[in-house]
Amino acid sequence: MLAQKIKYRLPKDEGLGKVRNNLFIKSKLNPKNYLKNILSISEKYLEQQFTNGQLEEFYSRIKYIENINNTDKIIAGFVNQYILFAKEIYQRSNKHRDKNLFEFISKEDSSIKIIWGDAYNVLKSMDHESIHLMVTSPPYYNARDYSNWSNLEEYLKDMRKIIEEAYRVLDNHRVFVFNVGDIFDNDNIKTKSVWGNRRLPLGAYFIKIFEEVGFTFVDDFIWDKGEVQSERHKNGSTPYPFYQYPMNCYEHLLIFHKHRLDKTRFPCPVCGTLKVNGNTQSEVGIQSWECKNEKCFIRSKSNRGKRFSLKSIITQAGQNDSNVINLDIIKKWRRDIIKFSPVIKINSKGENLLGHTAPFPEDIPEMAINFFSYPNELILDPFAGSFTSAIVANKLGRIGIGIELNKERFKKSIIANINKKIDAKIKITELDY
Numbered sequence: 308m309l310a311q312k313i314k315y316r317l318p319k320d321e322g323l324g325k326v327r328n329n330l331f332i333k334s335k336l337n338p339k340n341y342l343k344n345i346l347s348i349s350e351k352y353l354e355q356q357f358t359n360g361q362l363e364e365f366y367s368r369i370k371y372i373e374n375i376n377n378t379d380k381i382i383a384g385f386v387n388q389y390i391l392f393a394k395e396i397y398q399r400s401n402k403h404r405d406k407n408l409f410e411f412i413s414k415e416d417s418s419i420k421i422i423w424g425d426a427y428n429v430l431k432s433m434d435h436e437s438i439h440l441m442v443t444s445p446p447y448y449n450a451r452d453y454s455n456w457s458n459l460e461e462y463l464k465d466m467r468k469i470i471e472e473a474y475r476v477l478d479n480h481r482v483f484v485f486n487v488g489d490i491f492d493n494d495n496i497k498t499k500s501v502w503g504n505r506r507l508p509l510g511a512y513f514i515k516i517f518e519e520v521g522f523t524f525v526d527d528f529i530w531d532k533g534e535v536q537s538e539r540h541k542n543g544s545t546p547y548p549f550y551q552y553p554m555n556c557y558e559h560l561l562i563f564h565k566h567r568l569d570k571t572r573f574p575c576p577v578c579g580t581l582k583v584n585g586n587t588q589s590e591v592g593i594q595s596w597e598c599k600n601e602k603c604f605i606r607s608k609s610n611r612g613k614r615f616s617l618k619s620i621i622t623q624a625g626q627n628d629s630n631v632i633n634l635d636i637i638k639k640w641r642r643d644i645i646k647f648s649p650v651i652k653i654n655s656k657g658e659n660l661l662g663h664t665a666p667f668p669e670d671i672p673e674m675a676i677n678f679f680s681y682p683n684e685l686i687l688d689p690f691a692g693s694f695t696s697a698i699v700a701n702k703l704g705r706i707g708i709g710i711e712l713n714k715e716r717f718k719k720s721i722i723a724n725i726n727k728k729i730d731a732k733i734k735i736t737e738l739d740y
């Protein structure tokens with residue numbers, strides 16, 4: 308069987324420390340035989356969840372826990388291994404999965420990973436829920452020099468297909484940060500004339516698509532791009548009514564969450580057993596559980612067991628010193644209208660300095676990665692352009708992966724851009740898809 312390396316990377320076995328510390332749990336139980344204890348209480352549920360072959364694989368993975376002699380660590384180890392394993396079983400079930408692609412992505416090195424290909428084809432072949440964060444800006448609808456779309460509807464249709472696959476590939480209870488600007492143009496459906504130009508609220512259209520695909524729209528940062536470089540829309544030479552409209556000087560940074568309702572049973576973070584019952588959902592798409600182990604270390608006053616969800620495990624398990632976000636970044640992003648400079652790409656002679664049409668500034672992936680991922684996780688930009696997201700991911704100790712369609716056109720400038728921005732020791736690995 309293919310070695311499964313894409314990890315559902317909960318921060319180490321001690322990762323549950325905070326969840327448990329928050330509850331002031333310190334088990335006084337004897338660690339000897341505690342793993343056996345978990346297994347005997349959970350056996351029935353493990354058998355429901357996994358086939359015999361899968362169970363054997365799982366038991367061999369948790370064998371090392373027998374040698375741990377601290378009950379808290381035994382519980383954390385078991386819970387983490389279980390979550391990882393249940394995720395892997397689910398990941399393997401994409402019928403379009405491509406083994407080469409899987410091995411390329413999951414190979415554990417710190418290289419920047421370039422996948423040359425079409426985002427739809429590549430995503431389609433990736434494992435379910437195998438990426439921890441996505442951050443991107445889509446190709447421009449009206450970038451006439453390399454756009455394939457005859458009208459707005461065609462463009463949005465293509466984007467929807469890609470967003471559907473992105474939803475499947477993004478891990479559960481994780482985030483997609485999507486940068487898009489509203490543009491001044493026409494749709495090429497009802498009109499092609501300049502007089503038909505109007506504000507096309509692409510941000511709004513994309514929100515609708517994301518929501519229909521299953522994402523939850525959570526927030527919209529308005530990126531204030533300041534004074535625009537070009538004056539071309541001002542129509543200064545025609546200073547009369549009906550000829551004036553403002554230039555684009557803002558873009559959206561849309562924040563979407565994925566909450567797929569997952570009925571997979573998860574172990575109680577307190578006692579580690581799978582003797583838990585599903586509760587009514589506290590939020591749409593989020594299954595919560597209640598511990599039914601009468602011997603669990605904490606019970607409420609009314610003798611109810613611990614309640615928890617996978618989302619709370621993910622969001623709280625990483626609250627340790629190594630994951631504290633730099634306070635300057637938190638302060639910088641406190642307001643939802645935020646000003647930082649766009650990348651200047653055209654010099655005074657009108658030459659394109661970067662060899663690429665539309666890089667976004669590092670501020671965008673820097674926020675996304677700091678706010679919505681843990682170190683060592685997999686960060687994907689499906690429209691990678693100059694690979695800004697992957698470069699920043701790498702700088703922040705994550706694995707940066709990008710998909711880019713236009714190899715012929717951009718390869719040289721992309722490689723030069725990456726080499727300029729990262730440590731010479733970091734490798735670039737490439738896959739043609």
Ligand SMILES: C[S@@+](CC[C@H](N)C(=O)[O-])C[C@H]1O[C@@H](n2cnc3c(N)ncnc32)[C@H](O)[C@@H]1O
Nearest residue numbers: 425426445446665666667690692693695711712
């Ligand atoms: C707006 S740019 C992304 C810029 C990027 N955020 C950066 O900082 O450089 C969009 C990129 O998507 C690429 N692209 C367009 N269609 C694509 C597709 N179907 N699959 C993958 N990449 C695509 C374009 O070549 C372009 O480089």
Ligand SMILES: [Zn+2]
Nearest residue numbers: 575578598603
């Ligand atoms: Zn319990």
